[in-house]
Amino acid sequence: MTSKIVDRCAKYIFARPRLFNFLKPIAAKYSDLKGYRKLGLLYEDLYREESPTVQLALKRLPPKLAYDRAFRIRRALQCSMTHTILPKEEWITSDEDVPYLSPYIEEVEKEQEERKMFDAMVRK
Amino acid sequence: MFSLRNAVARGAPRQCLKSSSLLPLRHARTFASPASTLPTYEVSEANGVKVVSKDTGSPTASLAVVIRAGSRYQPLPGLAHALEHFAFKATSKRSSLFITREVELMGGILETSLSRENIVYKARFLRGDLPYFVELLGDAMTKPVFNAHEFKEQVIPTMEHESHVAYSNPSYFALEAAHAVAYHQGLGLDQLSYVRKDFATREIALYASLTFNKSNFAVVGSGVPHSDLVKYTTEFFGGAKTGEAADAESSAYYGGENRVWSRAGNAVVIAFPGSAGGAAFKPELSVLSYLLGGQSNIKWSHGSSLVGKVLDKYRTVTAASKNITYSDTGLFYVTVAGQAEELKNALPGVVEAIKSLKNVKAEDVKRAIQNAKFDVYAAAEDNALSLEAIGQSVIATGGIPQIEQTIKAIEGVTLDSVKKAATALLANKAAVGVVGDLHILPYACDLGLTV
Numbered sequence: 001m002t003s004k005i006v007d008r009c010a011k012y013i014f015a016r017p018r019l020f021n022f023l024k025p026i027a028a029k030y031s032d033l034k035g036y037r038k039l040g041l042l043y044e045d046l047y048r049e050e051s052p053t054v055q056l057a058l059k060r061l062p063p064k065l066a067y068d069r070a071f072r073i074r075r076a077l078q079c080s081m082t083h084t085i086l087p088k089e090e091w092i093t094s095d096e097d098v099p100y101l102s103p104y105i106e107e108v109e110k111e112q113e114e115r116k117m118f119d120a121m122v123r124k
Numbered sequence: 125m126f127s128l129r130n131a132v133a134r135g136a137p138r139q140c141l142k143s144s145s146l147l148p149l150r151h152a153r154t155f156a157s158p159a160s161t162l163p164t165y166e167v168s169e170a171n172g173v174k175v176v177s178k179d180t181g182s183p184t185a186s187l188a189v190v191i192r193a194g195s196r197y198q199p200l201p202g203l204a205h206a207l208e209h210f211a212f213k214a215t216s217k218r219s220s221l222f223i224t225r226e227v228e229l230m231g232g233i234l235e236t237s238l239s240r241e242n243i244v245y246k247a248r249f250l251r252g253d254l255p256y257f258v259e260l261l262g263d264a265m266t267k268p269v270f271n272a273h274e275f276k277e278q279v280i281p282t283m284e285h286e287s288h289v290a291y292s293n294p295s296y297f298a299l300e301a302a303h304a305v306a307y308h309q310g311l312g313l314d315q316l317s318y319v320r321k322d323f324a325t326r327e328i329a330l331y332a333s334l335t336f337n338k339s340n341f342a343v344v345g346s347g348v349p350h351s352d353l354v355k356y357t358t359e360f361f362g363g364a365k366t367g368e369a370a371d372a373e374s375s376a377y378y379g380g381e382n383r384v385w386s387r388a389g390n391a392v393v394i395a396f397p398g399s400a401g402g403a404a405f406k407p408e409l410s411v412l413s414y415l416l417g418g419q420s421n422i423k424w425s426h427g428s429s430l431v432g433k434v435l436d437k438y439r440t441v442t443a444a445s446k447n448i449t450y451s452d453t454g455l456f457y458v459t460v461a462g463q464a465e466e467l468k469n470a471l472p473g474v475v476e477a478i479k480s481l482k483n484v485k486a487e488d489v490k491r492a493i494q495n496a497k498f499d500v501y502a503a504a505e506d507n508a509l510s511l512e513a514i515g516q517s518v519i520a521t522g523g524i525p526q527i528e529q530t531i532k533a534i535e536g537v538t539l540d541s542v543k544k545a546a547t548a549l550l551a552n553k554a555a556v557g558v559v560g561d562l563h564i565l566p567y568a569c570d571l572g573l574t575v
Contacts, residue, residue: 062272114219114221
């Protein structure tokens with residue numbers, strides 16, 4: 001899902017605790033400023049879902065997660081239509097903003113990789 | 125010109141046949157005599173796992189894990205079917221795609237089957253690939269991962285499809301209906317659940333953990349050296365749990381009639397309590413099923429078995445008789461299927477044929493014994509046949525009668541013992557399953573059966 005450059009940057013930063021500690025508050029502030037949390041959304045609700053990979057991952061979500069996702073998106077739509085944001089106590093905190101979808105996306109991507117690998121295999 | 129050539133050429137082919145050096149044709153009738161190299165079953169334990177095999181010496185081999193986890197042991201309808209369909213899906217070592225592709229590369233075949241008694245995971249492969257396939261089956265038994273998405277995306281659709289296909293076959297449906305009245309609970313319940321499947325991967329995993337234990341399954345090989353099989357089983361099945369063999373409800377026989385509407389076609393199953401498998405097997409019942417017959421051994425003929433003779437007049441009607449062996453009981457049955465009107469006309473004759481088993485003729489018994497012997501030998505030679513029956517016997521009794529013993533038992537069947545067995549059989553109430561156009565198909569009591 002995430003591009004390779006982003007991946008590499010993230011790895012670079014995680015490997016250096018000082019740099020990580022310096023950047024973390026900035027990143028947290030940035031995420032807050034983006035504003036999606038004030039509409040009650042998680043970061044992974046913003047993923048572009050118009051791809052077969054994400055569609056399949058969404059189908060694999062456990063029922064509870066899928067229900068919550070649909071609820072959040074509806075609530076955000078309602079906010080957007082009425083040009084309001086949620087009351088402060090309903091904002092998503094940074095602790096709640098967890099990657100709930102990416103494990104499923106990664107699983108699907110891994111399967112696709114494996115299939116590609118076998119399709120391109122030559123028997124020696 | 126032509127007439128001359130014809131005159132010269134006439135008789136040439138016949139002349140060819142006569143020269144015995146080219147084509148030694150023997151017209152003397154030779155009966156099946158036991159081959160000098162009959163494979164023998166070897167049974168042993170590898171790390172607590174029961175292993176049984178016969179070495180036919182052929183270049184291909186078969187390996188099966190027979191698990192006593194068929195539908196009679198399932199706590200929820202359809203659970204055994206789902207577990208069967210989870211075979212060769214992801215294990216903690218390999219993904220299901222990995223297994224598929226690898227086996228394709230080795231030229232192997234993976235199969236599964238489900239019965240009321242067992243789930244069978246089976247592999248057929250080239251003889252040299254034995255270690256790989258023992259490992260594969262060992263992984264399937266000891267390291268299965270029951271992924272929710274595989275259940276949803278692969279298992280459920282194939283399960284639905286299979287049960288739909290099965291219930292579109294009136295003969296299958298009628299046999300299920302006969303089982304229901306014959307045993308009520310346990311063996312009587314549906315093998316595939318057509319109506320209700322209320323479970324998720326958690327329940328399947330639980331059922332697997334209950335049934336995948338060392339006293340509840342057997343590794344059955346054919347065309348493999350026994351010592352090798354024991355060695356690899358010790359290595360790859362070592363991680364299996366120890367536990368108790370699955371316990372089934374008692375299989376009391378009731379009998380009765382079950383009539384079901386179906387658009388798929390028409391079939392009638394007439395069943396009686398038969399013989400259990402393994403050491404308790406009664407060869408008389410096997411001979412009786414060949415006497416009754418119905419299936420044809422000769423292309424385009426109904427054969428001269430008792431039911432075969434009846435069916436000669438009816439073009440669309442087919443029949444088959446069999447004794448299904450379970451671990452503690454058996455069901456002896458005849459399936460008759462065909463167009464409703466013709467089936468209705470044929471049925472009285474079929475019932476007459478069943479009743480005439482009590483006074484069969486000696487030459488018919490001889491023919492049936494030959495048929496029975498042929499099938500036993502054919503199964504012994506073949507690697508892929510009868511692995512389930514072998515495994516079932518080994519799980520239940522710890523042993524399996526050798527082929528020679530089975531043959532001897534069949535040869536020991538006499539006219540009197542067949543008549544006695546038939547009288548005992550027909551003294552029971554029948555279990556009748558009728559499927560199809562019930563406007564036309566007759567009731568069992570009208571056919572002269574006691575239900």
